Amino acid sequence: MRFMTTPDNAADTPAEAADDTAPAATGVAAQDWDTASADPQYRAAVVDLLGALAYGELAAFERLAEDAKLAPTLSDKAELAKMASAEFHHFEQLRDRLAAIGAEPTQAMEPFVAALDGFHKQTAPSDWLEGLVKAYVGDSIASDFYREVAARLDSDTRGLVLAVLDDTGHAGFAIEKVRAAIDADPRVGGRLALWARRLMGEALSQSQRVVADRDALSTMLVGGVADGFDLAEVGRMFSRITEAHTKRMAALGLAA
């Protein structure tokens, strides 16, 4: 996964976060894994987070490989296969990290299989352009979310999470292809705008499902563990993510 840093997103520089809505990078964010993981609840939350991210990458691999079949040309196919392969290498890093901290990777991923498979099942693209918009929108939202969370993580976990969110090239490729399609036939824009809205709705509903199910993870998100968010902060996080989505859709020529 990858993405544009959104304007409100200070995750890359947590220590310098200066504006009054951003939490100061103290506590866990100033610790390394060895220190932070002494708290069993923090440890469980990180295993959940890495498990969710790992399965997300594996599912993204499958989705991109599947979408490669819809590619109109051999070089488009190769481009999607390349992204899929990059996601797989991210998966490997996360799986290895889970093993290194003594967690069983499969077990860590299992709790997130239903939600992620559910998301992909509900949002199977019916053509090449829908697939591109999905790759772009889905990864952008996921990436925004993980960057927000990353600022609350210990330095070791944060480094890994930010590394696997690195650009795998989806953005530029998707934007270029989608814009060209809208230029060629403006009606395409209306259809894809509806599609993007459906994707956002489905992503939010699956996220709620995960948060409701996973105690350690949601406790970290809504406060109670280390530098977790409070509820108001979670609300602000969701509006930042939604706002960033709206801006991206506008940049793509789609009304969100």
Place this chain on the structure above:
Amino acid sequence: MRFMTTPDNAADTPAEAADDTAPAATGVAAQDWDTASADPQYRAAVVDLLGALAYGELAAFERLAEDAKLAPTLSDKAELAKMASAEFHHFEQLRDRLAAIGAEPTQAMEPFVAALDGFHKQTAPSDWLEGLVKAYVGDSIASDFYREVAARLDSDTRGLVLAVLDDTGHAGFAIEKVRAAIDADPRVGGRLALWARRLMGEALSQSQRVVADRDALSTMLVGGVADGFDLAEVGRMFSRITEAHTKRMAALGLAA
């Protein structure tokens, strides 16, 4: 792709090939690309060969990623995704080589799309075990074929072809899983043996289609260019490949 060197296969050591059926490694096999490619017909044959191999890797990537969906466990899924990713990296090497010798990769692959897609369409596995047998059988046959051909290539092209045939781990993984399934239920063996026979038949029929269509490639194979095979040698090559297939099926617990 990958594979076991078959007993009769001296492709790894063409210069030392001593038995009387194997051609001596003279002519093109003793030349590098710069020298050998001066012959436009040889050059066209190599572009064909690399194009076929490149699209074969891209199709293998797609097939393995697709089969990963049938995986019974998350770790089986990850294992197939890993193989798919390895095939993709082989594809990249071949595509880059085509570009380096001044051929347009997409154009070089196009002539082989119909045959390879046809093969995969005719042999879509209906379950996880059929997918594993297909990965194993398909890659073994392809690998045997390319190793035979490699001995007739200039040293630079030969090095690349042998490198991308390197083991991506299919063999050990497939053998172990298929054997365990047959042990658990011997009737599975009968069904998979029929399946393997169908795969071999389909592979042969698609190969004939390619050979009939591609003049430069088939001229290289049946002689006329450099150290090409003569027709009797092609016959012997096909029996060596069939024999190796039979042995592999027996090793897998399947009557071929």
